[in-house]
Amino acid sequence: MISAYTTEQGKLRALADPIGECALALWIDLKAPTPEEEVALDKAFGLDIPTREEMEEIEVSSRLYLESGAAYATALVLSRTDTDAATVSPVTFILSDRRFITVRYEDPRAFSVFAARGAKSGIGGDSPDLALAGVLEAIVERLADVLERTTREIDAISRRIFQAPGRKPTRTDDFQKVLVELGRKGDFASNIRDSLVTLSRAVGFMIFYADQRAKEDRDLKCDKEFKARLKSVSRDLSSLTDHVTFVADKITFLLDATLGMVNIEQNQIIKIFSIAAAAFLPPTLIASVYGMNFEHMPELKEPLAYPIVVGLMILSAVMPLSWFKKKGWW
Structure with missing residues (x-):
């Protein structure tokens, strides 16, 4: 499915005919594109749209590269974070002089949030650079919310393990449930960390791309704002990475503590x-x-x-x- 947006007075407006009006598009969002849609965009813009198999390759050279005057950056983004079936999937960001293209096969909430926010409050200008910065900011905000919720849930598990004296002691079957929950939270924290690492690389590559363009005849004011917002995103990603490392360490500690509690109960028997x-x-x-x-x-x-x-x-x-x-x- 193709969604295309242009700007009117700095605000996003969805185009009724994404393919027919693609020349007007500032941001083109491809969600699980069909081969026909990929061919149509290739012909319209002369840009090679990566396939899902190409997006899932783990080599840095396959995720961060320049081609046909555009910058390609692929990062892992979380989706379905409100359920126990949260997934992490690759999203490719393609930035050229005239437009910004995203390619994805899942539906992270950050994209719909950015589209709604951009239609209401604007994106700060008419540049595809600012659209990319806005999408990245929305993704980081969503990751921060998810990480905060995960931290609260882990704190609740910690209180169950180290419950106050005088309460009914936790039994082995309760500890088994705790171990399962901690295992799920550990996997979730690992996915968050993978997403943060790949996003940090993508942001760093886009900053490098902005530096390369600044050496040419470009709108320096736009490039400076773009780089400033990307550097702010990079700092946020760094702080979130430190926090998710702390969360992972706490999960490991709680796993060890839970196993210790199980051993204590067995020793009592x-x-x-x-x-x-x-x-x-x-x-x-x-x-x-x-x-x-x-x-x-x-x-x-x-x-x-x-x-x-x-x-x-x-x-x-x-x-x-x-x-x-x-x-x-x-």
Whole structure:
């Protein structure tokens, strides 16, 4: 699907016929383009639209390059972040002198947010550079919101693990749920980090492209504003990368703590069985002695032999338990 936008007094306006009016477009947004749509744009602008397979290549040379006077930068962007099925997919940003093109196969919310904001408040000018800067700013804002929400959810998990004294202790099945949740948050944080790293490279490459253009006869005022906004985005990406590193470290700590809690609970169970075995060992020994079939056991003929033996068995069980209690082992 092709969506095309032009500007009127600095505000975005969607074009009714994206292909027919593509010459007027400032920003062209390709969402899961068909081969026919790619061919049409190739003919209209002389730009090679990368395929999905080309966008998914991990070599830097395949993600950041100059071709036909345009800069190509591919980054990983999160989508479906409001669900447990969040995905990370490549998005290619193509910037030329006259227009800005995005190619994507998912629907990150940042694109619709930027389109709505640009139609209402404008993008600050009529330059494709500013459209690119606005899209990148919207993506970073969305990543920041997602990271803040993830941090709050991890803090809630931390409170469940290290709950206040006096509350019902967490059981092993609860810890199993916590481990699953932490595993999902760890994967999510890893996706956020991948997105931040690739976006940082893309922004740095676009700054380099702006520097190269500044050496030519260009609108220096526009280039300066463009570079200033990109550098601001770069600083935001750097701070978010530091924060996601902290989040990843906290998830690792909580995983270790949860496994430690599980081991403590298992040790408590084994401790109960050990104390029970130690307490009932002496009575078992006494019962075994008087359970032997010997003909000459004089004490068995005593009238008080049975109550004495039973009392001795009870005493031999109570004494170890009392000793364990005194030592604080039980």
